[in-house]
Amino acid sequence: MEALVTDNPRQMTLTDVPPPGEPGEGQLLLDVDAAGICGSDYGLYLGKHPLSNYPMIQGHEFCGTVRKLGPGCSGRVPVGHRVAVEPLIGCGECYPCSVGRYNCCTNLKLLGVHKPGGFQETLVVDEKLVHDVGDLPADIAAFAEPMTIALQAVKRAGVSNREQVYVIGAGPIGQAIILASLWHGARVAVSDLVEHRLERARSIGAELALNAKDTVAEKIAQWTDGRGPVVVIDATGVPAVIRSAIDIVAAAGRIVTVGISTSDVPLPIATMIRKELTIFASRNSMQMFPEAIRAVQHYRNEVAKLVTQRIGLSEVRDTIELALERPDIVEKAVVVFERAGD
Numbered sequence: 001m002e003a004l005v006t007d008n009p010r011q012m013t014l015t016d017v018p019p020p021g022e023p024g025e026g027q028l029l030l031d032v033d034a035a036g037i038c039g040s041d042y043g044l045y046l047g048k049h050p051l052s053n054y055p056m057i058q059g060h061e062f063c064g065t066v067r068k069l070g071p072g073c074s075g076r077v078p079v080g081h082r083v084a085v086e087p088l089i090g091c092g093e094c095y096p097c098s099v100g101r102y103n104c105c106t107n108l109k110l111l112g113v114h115k116p117g118g119f120q121e122t123l124v125v126d127e128k129l130v131h132d133v134g135d136l137p138a139d140i141a142a143f144a145e146p147m148t149i150a151l152q153a154v155k156r157a158g159v160s161n162r163e164q165v166y167v168i169g170a171g172p173i174g175q176a177i178i179l180a181s182l183w184h185g186a187r188v189a190v191s192d193l194v195e196h197r198l199e200r201a202r203s204i205g206a207e208l209a210l211n212a213k214d215t216v217a218e219k220i221a222q223w224t225d226g227r228g229p230v231v232v233i234d235a236t237g238v239p240a241v242i243r244s245a246i247d248i249v250a251a252a253g254r255i256v257t258v259g260i261s262t263s264d265v266p267l268p269i270a271t272m273i274r275k276e277l278t279i280f281a282s283r284n285s286m287q288m289f290p291e292a293i294r295a296v297q298h299y300r301n302e303v304a305k306l307v308t309q310r311i312g313l314s315e316v317r318d319t320i321e322l323a324l325e326r327p328d329i330v331e332k333a334v335v336v337f338e339r340a341g342d
């Protein structure tokens, strides 16, 4: 069977590898149907991600069809059903795992990062990691994972009905956060530098989509009658942008950081105390797949607008290179596996 192996920075080889063996205790065998390419895959491919190590089969946003159940499976998802795969494997022993927060396990393993992921035709995974997606098409079902990331951020902030949420950054995660905020009844504004992304954000339901080159702080203040948005969610990881969120957010507001940066952000303590802000970090997601799948089912037409490329395994490398150069052209690229008989 074919697997796409990242051998070295900027090098991916389509390789013929032996198919996985029989599923073991509590495991099942999947044919991969589709696998999204994530921003973090760009970093892994470039060798710039802290967790880059080679050789690696990337792909942590994927869905597949169950082909065989191993011994001891509950049969919760029968053979022939399509499932989204939760890529997180907590150690079960550290403090976060002991309180159910395996998403920030101190020894977390991720499919597609530490263990082989979805950029291959077939794999064996634990039954507890799979979630039935119903009738969702493969390229849309692969968006369940990014939706879990978005829901985690939205739930960290406790976004509720009619609250005004300002999302900074309209890449795929920013777009997913827009949908997750709408799903929780919020009104949403967003900003980005890329005009195409702003158009997509408007088309999926953002009330206000602002070019970051514009007078964003002023327009956001107008949108909120001068109060500021009660929730600001950063999906850029740009230190200056995160810093600006502290000025823009409403007093008594909440900020969530999802975008990753390796740089520090100076904290204006006086402003934070004057506003009595709450700042949440949000990492991966925990127990969010069932709700994410319901949200993707509800917003399937919107998600379809975000999938800008449907490609084969052999095109992943060129697509990542294109995405790095032209973020306006590539929003969410998805590898779709075509099989005879499907």
Ligand SMILES: [Zn+2]
Pocket: 038, 039, 040, 060, 061
């Ligand atoms: Zn991802």
Ligand SMILES: [Zn+2]
Pocket: 090, 091, 092, 093, 094, 095, 096, 097, 102, 105, 106, 107, 108
């Ligand atoms: Zn753990």
